[in-house]
Amino acid sequence: MNLSPDTAHDVAASLLAATGDALTTGDFELFRRNFRLPQAIATIGGTRTLRSDEDLRRTFDQIQAHYAEIGLHRLDRWIEVALFDGPDEIRSCHVTHMLSKSGKLLNTPILTMSRLLREGERWLIGGTQYTISAESAHGQALLSGGGPYRAQGAGGAAEAIFQNHLDRVTRAYMEDRFDLLMAAVQLPLFLQASEGAILISDIQQLQEDFSRSITRLRVQSVSDIVRRVQSAEIIGEKRIHGTYRTHILSAEQLVIPAYKSAMSIEMGTDLNWRMTSVMHPIGHMTLPDGPGDAKGYGPGERV
Secondary structure, three states: OOHHHHHHHHHHHHHHHHHHHHHHHOOOHHOOOOOOEEEEEEOOOEEEEEEEHHHHHHHHHHHHHHHHHHOOEEEEEEEEEEEOOOEEEEEEEEEEEEEOOOOOOOOOEEEEEEEEEEEOOOOEEEEEEEEEEEHHHHHHHOOOOOOOOOOOOOOOHHHHHHHHHHHHHHHHOOOOOOOHHHHEEEEEEEEOOOOOEEEOHHHHHHEEOOOOOOHHHHOOOOOOOEEEEEEEEEEOOEEEEEEEEEEEOOOEOOOOOOEEEEEEEOOOOOOOEEEEEEEEOOOOOOOOOOOOOOOOOOOOOEO
16 A cells, blocks of 8 residues: 555545544444544543443434534534554544534634554544543533543553653753653654644654754743643553643743643553653643743644
């Protein structure tokens, strides 16, 4: 199979069109045919694993109810980026606009990252991450198993692994150690924010981004970065999705307001954990482009 970005885009667009049709027409069977179970759903603040057709059906019905509640008439969705991660997996990002019958936008744009997996000649959705909060109505529709969803606190092995990874990344920036960051990242790295996606696809891009970040830390006299895990869940055998809060300090003052993020890390064949995607409000792993700008984008390939 041709492993070009164009081919990946075509596969992702086909699945997006099919699931969009299913959601707007209420066709669960069409929806079901495009997913592989178990199916991991992640948001900023919560995760859920769908293990059966009944789980998938319940989630489908809850999304339908949410759409009816907000008066949705049409979904506008498009692929921002899609690329192969080996011959049997595609990683993609798409944007969703929800529109009323009059054409009114009902939501802020939602960026979603999907893992698409090949089974024989078919491609199926194997997992999704949404840049929405777990507490929102949409987040509850995705995560609730019947009653209100409440995130579980971090604990055990998942918490320890996730916090260790946060500490490795923080040390890389505070000590100006690109080698430490490189050891903690799996390329390509997806950065997701509510207004768009950034793709860091190679070592040169990551190095340039790191250097600019170090400069911003020095300009803003950053003396410490404190990241603390809030929730962490093992998904499958080799992936952890977690949430954490970041405080960036100059002396004892916050440089920007503390913010909550979500991140996925995966274990490689060398047993090292590396981050594969980050979701957060400021569009960058550490700092936005300027002081106090909580909506800026860090350097990288805007897609």
